[in-house]
Amino acid sequence: MAVTGSTRRTPLIAGNWKMNLDHLQSIAFVQKLAWSLKDARHDFDTVEVAIFPPYTDLRSVQTLVSADKLPLAFGAQDLSEHDSGAFTGEISGAFLAQLECQYVIIGHSERRTLHSETDAHVAAKVTAALKHNLVPVICVGETAADLEEHGPSAVPVSQLRAALAGVDTAADIVVAYEPVWAIGSGQAATPEQAEQVAAQLRVVISEALGQDVADKTRILYGGSVKASNIAAFMREPNVDGALVGGASLDIHEFSSIIRYQKHVGV
Ligand code: PEP
DSSP, X not given: OOEETTEXXXXXXXEEOOSOOOHHHHHHHHHHHHHHXXXXXXXXXXXXXXXXXXXXXXXXXXXXXXXXXXXXXXXXXXXXXSSSSSOTTOOOHHHHHHTTOXXXXXXXXXXXXXXXXXXXXXXXXXHHHHHTTOEEEEEEOOOHHXXXXXXXXXXXXXXXXXXXXXXXXXXXXXXXXXXXXGTTXXXXXXXXXXXXXXXXXXXXXXXXXXXXXXXXXXXXXXXXXXXXXXXXXXXXXXXXXXXXXXXXXXXXXXXXXXXXXXXXXX
């Protein structure tokens, strides 16, 4: 478990499904995941689990989680910076809150790259999420070119500063450090790099929101996380969990990532 000073942060393992699994598949998947973790006697108080299905699955997931009292958190992969109105195709934070979403991913590199989201959009979405009591999972990370030109921390640090510009000091946030070159590539960052950047991101949080918030904020690593490498990331003091893409779609692999504390040598 990640510890800073006297502050204990509950690790969070989050699965970003991206545009995979329709609403019927989501029901079967969540049932199987819950059984698998129950069989393994997973303690959700020790390692929190959250899933991020497509929008069209959220109502089904909410109904299942609520009916079966599953200890799984869930959220959306994006939200609109607006509350309502003429924004065709957009989904408001108010709608997500109505569906009992706890979290929302903001600023994923696929949104930044494929949908031209800027730091300003990300900041507006963070404000919108907090307004609706959703915990934003703020994604930051450098491209391979950024890494070569500026090293690993400069871009994530500047993205996080921008994302937190309008945030209240009482905010409950999660930060995900996701090097763009590591996402879906099979080539994860080293745990040392993840730790180095996470430590600097914690300083940014402390400067923007104060030391108390910095101490309690979970900073996740994301980028080609698997059952075979999660334990090494989780040994780092500033890495408090993982945002998992591809491997979160495989029940056996994802539940093994969640149960990283049982792996040999942790
Ligand atoms: C992601 O898309 O957030 C991600 C980390 O993907 P993957 O685990 O597949 O690299």
